[in-house]
Amino acid sequence: MKLKIAQKNTMKMSLLIQLVFPYTRGEFLAIIGPSGCGKSTLLRSIAGLETPNEGEIVIEDNLMFSSTTSYNVPPEKRDIALVFQDYALWPHFIVFDNVAYPLKIRKVPKKEIKQKVHQFLCLVELADKEQRYPHELSGGEQQRVALARALIMSPKVLLLDEPLSNLDAKLREQMQSELVKIQKALNLTVVHFTHDQSKAMELADRIIVMNHGEISQVGTPKEIYKNPTSSFVASFIGKTNLIAKKSKNIKTTTLLFDELATSMNIDANDNTVLSVRPEDISLSLKYGEYKGTIARVIYHGNTTQYLVKYKNTELIVQSNSNTNFNQGSSVYFSIGKIVVVIVGR
């Protein structure tokens, strides 16, 4: 159970996708990274819609692609389902025909098709919309039809190409929980490609963070959030304060960095970066390890963010909305957890 792809040259850039990751059946994986990191190339390569220049793709012990033997299984023979970002429902088919299409291709008997389509439309709660055309459905309904169409072929792997990004917040949450429910019920392997880290955190069992066509880190959401191994991952997954020995806008060394490094007793060089999550800093009027001033107050409703200036560093601090510090006032703060990241790793 591995998937390995190397190097896909596109017109714009040369991607170096070096990834070998094992997955277990029924796992919900998320592949995240900023736009242009090679996600879609990877996704399309796995589905067989694009041909990588080099490498091989193996899904559940079945070779799908190999550049050395120029072996390539066409997408229709890969048994991989894909839910597209824009759903890609065929406008000239009614909902029933859209969902039934994969079975029709596989020459399943009509009676069975009817029964199965009904079953899967019930699963996504759209049994009553069978005769509608896609354009007569709402965005959420279209998305569920696309999901039903993907699931009906009982695929080895279900790929999701940011299908939730076109929905409004409320609908998205509803769809997310439904998706997880179905995934667990069918014991389906899902690979969710997205640039939205918060969604990935909520859904995935494991996250693969990509950047510049390479894997930056693989781990559970908690591992990745708590122990990022690179400054990219630290800043891409959630908000963080990255404290480097030398930052771009400060000529001299960051004073806070030196203080933290000595207190933590670490061997700091120029490549060392410290990551401090905003919620790991606590503010107090009376006591604390460091003393700074509140530079800005950003009220968020459930939380309040403060921009705290300490010597030649500014830190983002998140605290609950009950705290009430005024702009310009001095404040004490303590740092609860520091993650040491080494750039280039």
Place this chain on the structure above:
Amino acid sequence: MKKTQEALTKKSWVVIKIIKSFLSNLNTNKSSILAGTITYLLVASLVLYPLATLIFNSFGISVINYSPTLQTYTNVFADINNWIALKNTIYIGIVATFFALLFGSSLAWITTRTNFKYKHFVSFNVFLTLCIPSYVYAVAWIDIFRRNGRLDRTLAAIFENFDYTFNTYSLGAVIFVLSINMYPIVFMAVSHALNNANRSLEDTSMLSGATRLKTTFKITLPLIVPTIFSIGLFVFSRVIANFGVPAALAFPSGIEVLTTRVLSSLNNLQLQLATTLSVLLLAISVAVFYWHKFVMKNRRYTTISSSTSKPQLIELKKSKIYVTILIVVFQFLTSILPFITLSLTSLVTRSHLPLTFENLTFSNFTGLFQNPIALRGIRNSITFGAVGATIAIIIGLGIIFVSYKTKMLGRKFIETVASLPMACPSVVLGIAAILAWSSSVVNIYGTPWIIIITYISLFIPIVLKNLAGIIESQDPSLDSAARVNGASRLRTFRDITFPSLKGGIFSAGLMAFIIALREIPISLLLFSYGNETIGVLMFNMRSDFGGTEFVSAISVLVITLTVILRIILKQVALKRKNKKNGSLGEYYANSN
């Protein structure tokens, strides 16, 4: 020795690699390869082969005879008459294009940017003009302006001892008729550009303090100049390709252009001369046509419409009445009057007789369906058009599949080759067909197939242009979705792509059919007894039995059929919604 062997193995290795990539790119789907290969073969034999035969023949190279020479060309340039024909061709090309641009763009500007009232009248007349074939215009011109024609008779009735000296047959007449025939295309293109030009650019200019007139000249006009230039090149290429009008209006007084000269040299049994002239004509047309395409592609602005807000229309104030009169009179004379005069002539027993109750007859129309030749012509045009359009659609679908849905080697080349007849004058296609299909190798001359095959090559570009627009605007993920759901390339094309192409296919079929109704040079060059078409009837009836009434009756029939087909076409386009207005295919289909 070893080296050469090594080189040889290297070479064969390269060949193997090419073949392998050719096949593997199709994802080793046998039916896709088969469909692609058949398409390649059909395009090569129906389009590439005749044109290549024509060009090679002009250099003295043919299947049965290999004697390369340039003598043919030196002969052509040695004859002063060929130079005159070339000069006349370019002359009518430039002047008719100028007038078509003038009429078309002024009308477009007036209807899109001023408060001119009778916009529906204008679009109605443009529509009617598009429905009248250029040759029919020439017939109407003769009907009105010839000695003892409608004008002569009218003037003679008013003035006693009136001496009619107007020269009916001249280059001026050709230019007039062709510029009338072509202005609707300019009108469509420029209106489209004006409607799509970003309004805010003009609004900003006026907010900056420029008057409306100044804005027109400083902002609007520069924005649409590339459109005017490219459509001008297109009109030029169509004008010099026209055969029927100069044959009817210039040839009788001994004035020749390249197209008529091709035919007359053929009639003098000088096939070599006809061939060489055809290649020259082809070279000019292709050069102009691809220049036009280049300009079209490199237009930097115009289609940047973002706002849908209606612009402030320019008040015509005092000049409004004059503008209105000018347009109404112009359009009445150029579209309604020719139709009326043809209808009147078709309804009298002899054309010079006054329209009185005794002279009124339907015999010209009933005669069309009693005269075996006329009946055959109508039937042939309909069958040839229908069969040609059907086959062209099938081949066109094959090309679209190969070119857009596979990665087969040479797919864009095949598409370019198949679009080539768009740039070819019909006369040239006819000569190429004679050379290609009546040799000792293949001889289908004398059968309907030689006409049908040439029609197919003429229609394929229309199909391509109609379908390419739809394919390009289609969401590619619809295809990908079918692929990952288990459908092969070919199955995807059938189930997903084809249904969305239906409207375009229907439109292309109708357009092809309209062309078959009006087309003259191809069938004139290729017909034989029993395979006459409407075009042949119209062209020969005049000379054979001087039957102006008969020709008028056919003309009225053709116009009526065209109007009906065009109305259907419009309805289809409206229903399709994503109608690609201002597309090249549309102009091409309208200018044939």
